[in-house]
Amino acid sequence: MLAKVITLKHSAAGNGFAPVMRYIMRAAPDSALPDGHMLEGGHINIPDEALFWALHENRLAYAEDVASVLDRTADACRLRGRFHGNPVYHVAINWQEAERPTASQAERACRHVMQSLGYGDHQAAWAIHRDTDNDHVHLVINRVHPERFRAVSPPFKKDYLILDRCMRELELEFGHQRANGPFITLDSDAGPQIVRMSRAERRERGLLKEHGKPRLTRGAAAAEHRLGYASFQAWVAGAPARDLRQALGSPAPTWADVHKALARHGVTMQAKGSGLVVTTRLPDGRVLAGKASQLGRWASKAELEKRLGAFVPIGCTPDLPAVYALHIEAARRQVQPTQPSWGRLGDRENASSFSGTRRDPDERALRRQQRAEARAALADRFKIEQDVLRRDKPRQRAEMRERHRSERAALQAEQREARALAYAAARRDGQPIVVAQSLWAWMSAREREALQERQAEERKALSVSQPRSEVWRKWLERQAEQGDEAAQAALRGIRYRERGEARHQRDGIEGDEVEPLRKLVLAGLDAQIDQRRQQVRYRDSGGREMFTDTGRRIELHDKSADSVEAALRIAAQKFGGRVEITGSAAFRERATRQAVRLGIRVVDADLAAIVADEQASMRADQTRLSTESVGESGRGAGKPLKPHVASGLPVAKADQLERNSRSQMANGL
Template sequence: MIPIVPEKRRDGRSSFVKLITYVSQRDEDKPDMPISPDNPYVRPSRSSAKIFDQLLSYVDRHASPDDQMLLSYEGGVQQIKSGDVVCETNCFGLDTAAAEMNAVALQNTRCIDPVYHAILSWREEDRPTEAQIFDSARYCLKQLGMSENQYVFAIHRDTDNVHCHITANRVHPVSYRAANLYNDVNRLHKACRHLELKHGFTPDNGAWVINENSQVVRAKNDVKSIPRKARQLEYYADKESLYSYAVAECRWKIAAVISKENATWKEIHQVLVHSGLELKRKGEGLAVYSIDNPTCPPVKASSVHPDLTRNCLEKDLGAFVAMRNAGRYTKNEADNSPDAIVHEFMYDPRIHARDAQARLERRLARADAREDLRARYEAYKLGWVRPKIDPDAVKQRYQSLSKTFSWQKARIRISVDDPLLRKLMYNIVEVEKMKAMSALRQTIKEERVAFRADPDNRRLSYRAWVEQQAISHDQAAIAQLRGWAYRLKRHARTSSISSDAIVCAVADDTPAFKLDGYMTSVTRDGTVQYSRHGEVKVQDRGSRIEIAYGCSDSADNIAAGMALAEHKSGEQLRFEGEPAFVSQSCGMVTWFNEGGDKPLPLTDPLQRVMSGYAPQTTTAEAYKELFGSSPAAAPREEPESKTQQTNKPNNTYRP
């Protein structure tokens, strides 16, 4: 089990009513839901009353009062089952919990933020009972020094991981002192390890671990974080630092070599040189240099791997041996001799510099497009007129009702001769008129409330307006949806349809097109889907075009993906996936280029050779210049048959 403490407001103005607004006001529409006029985005209300209603609805999962049942009440603590959710609180009730906590919190004027919210989440294989969950929540509050404070626990089992929401008041109900929550996440991790031992839950990762003696000890982290200079390089210059390259390519390979009993300096050099890196002395220690870029600042060897130091390695491997003395350095990857130290790949920041310039141009273009999008929305706001119920129609309804009773009085005046009886009947008609007028006023009031609440009669918010523009395949609107989805960092994005895809450059946005034989739709996270017979066959995420492969219409889907890729920037474009998919796609490039205005801008040298773009010798030289090897030496999967490689669709698919 792991604890989760959600990020709070930075101004210290959290409230018990708005405690779980981030979950109670989450979008009911999933990001992968297609946008259509039938399900427009409606911004949820931010009023305290509405939020509290949503809070209660989230806790009890919209259960009716008849579904609520008191399970137990002992020592001022009650457990309530509301629908499928089981809650526990030491307040008078769920409905009054927020008011009670606010009343206590007001007694401490120096506590800026009395609201505390945490989540305990169990692994998928764990199925804790309600008693175990509540015991765990109470134990965690005890470790935080809030065992006597007001709280509300709610168990949710509607996800893969059973989790419990902990809502607590930091202010003590008797002493009015605020609990000190310094280092609370660390204390919760330690409490979770104790609870795993107590209840037999599956041990999870965290700041504390359970050792072989069943003791809770602090976790050791020998891996150092990225150096500040390397982080600045990647953040400001949009380049991959030498540190990140060395860690990604060599850290775990070096760990495997060091763990061997008879490891040698030559094996360590082979791992590093294979990726274009060299281990050298620097002062009293070791550093990792780039062979192809000697002017690039080196990286401390212990930063690449904590055991890659002279003190650690010389005890087992002997005195340090330089790479040139440990074996024979070569760039021929076909050399398999035991003493060969092969230099195959390289660290080249120039490619990233080119990417950074191209991304900068696209970033500026996107900024201009979004400014234009915002300007169009402002024009829509200025030209929008709030619709109103016709006042003449309302006046006509009042006059019609009044004339109805006037007609009744006129009838009484003609038919009744007795003055006293006539006056009595007039009074009865007046009472009926007052009742009817009151009912009509209430009806009109309700109609006006419903009229204002109708989304069709309200000005669209910026997000709802952008979705409407995305429906009409507006490129700037689709890019804005993708930006919002990226900013939210959601895990529940539109699911992938295939691992076979055409990989493009980062943020390579294009508008949604109409392809022959395909239905086009845009999801809420900006993914453009092209469907056929009710199934998504091609999916454009901007930087990746996923293609459904292995079905009867695979060739048509590949052609559709190529038609979309033709309009990308061309900074990067390559096929990725199963060897059969790559082979068939490369075999279709020549056919595709014959019917197009420009050739498909493939950037992978080996795939360009497979697609017949250039003679073998010329492209091989370019490949060797970039990667230090020839494409002939690289492993290449041959298609199963010539028919599979040259399978073409019957029709062309172009936007």
């Protein structure tokens, strides 16, 4: 038996329980029950008198009745202001092939799962689906408690382990065939024992069915079994993965090279959660996706960012060739797919036209007309796409803000885990805690700085407006890379005109004005541990000693702006965003103003006036820039940013990392 948490459109937030109840009770058009079949199902912790209809009388009315009860419970929680999320928790419990669970067994399995997840007293409904090779039960639980009206979340990142152990327990209870998952049932002298095994242990015992293929999701594996040809997740690990690996093997590869290599196969790489996914779009609009790591371990986000730096998205998704769709069509016809050379489709004529004979003038005129129509269609497509992008800008900004917030939260959680591991390793190895703390703060601040710089560049890229001619040319270049013949012809015309104009211009050198990236002050630091003094010394890439972390103090040896900023960032990461600054009056003022610009809180009472003055100066600068931008554009394009947004660094929240710690940075800080 296997169990899986379902996140389908039927269970989406905001839809309530009605769609998912219609789906599992086979009362929706996309899940209709075949004629002559009876549905087995029921409800849990819902009084019978609360429902007007019974399942065997009218499935649709019964589904609506149950959904109404569940929605009323969730709404009561929302009215109290305690919950605004998705109350639906949807689980599928699958039996192995040839196993036919009874209704009582199905309900018993549902109650056992609910009890194990902490939902024993919650309302739920279930139904058996027998229309596949494996009988399975859909269990829908209301996360809101029916009496306390509080939403209960399952243990984060552990519910799949709880569900897998439940399956092993139910297999023993029902006497069913045993399946393999994170938990394995082993026979011993004391009887069957359920034990947790890592993937390495299961691989060693031969319990993993890998056979050198990428690990597929259940949906992809089911599609392969049902349709008889390679799923997208298996296909993308072939030619697209080989081209991507070849691109990574070139000198100094970039994220643009990655996107270009995948685009030849109609594949894009995007960020999702804490990782990366590869996707393709079918002609009917459906999007197929898989983890980037399914191309190989070398294609995971961590491995790619080690080589290429922080992930850079492709930006505006171009029109891509439907290579996987061609593969599907060829597989259906049982012929070898013919993959076009998408990188070189710029031939003016078909190869058959060059047979050695002179071309027909009528044919040439026809082709000229076709090229003109293609250019007109290209311009219309560009106009429509730009209109959509302009209307879509607010949504993109909102999505980017939410994605940035999620990235910061994910990084913060990872850094908390890394700190606990670093401290544990220091205690185990006998290393001083102050050294482990300093190294953790340095690494965490460096990761945070890199994230802030990338997010600032993404915000800037979304806000910058370019001349229409420049946008048109870049759009043409993207289309030409994907093999659009009309775009390639338009680019050739632009270059021809430019060569003609260049002959009549004066001698000179031209180029676009580019604002250089701000230097990452932490990226080039090198940490050296002084075991005798239990200190960590930080040097720059040239070997120059910048500052020393002595535990409760960071002593500066170099007073440059980069050195002070690096020390401030490490102190903020290490001591919860609050610092005290010591030293000469001139240095204390300079470091305080720099800390304010970075969003770091200075707690010295005698420096409060300098803090207030610098904050006022920042507000004045933002107002001035906003006024200038409004004067230039007339549309308020220079809306002032909040201080922490303008600096690229969110204001550190005191007491989140270490509530009672402070830094004293001697000889400077």
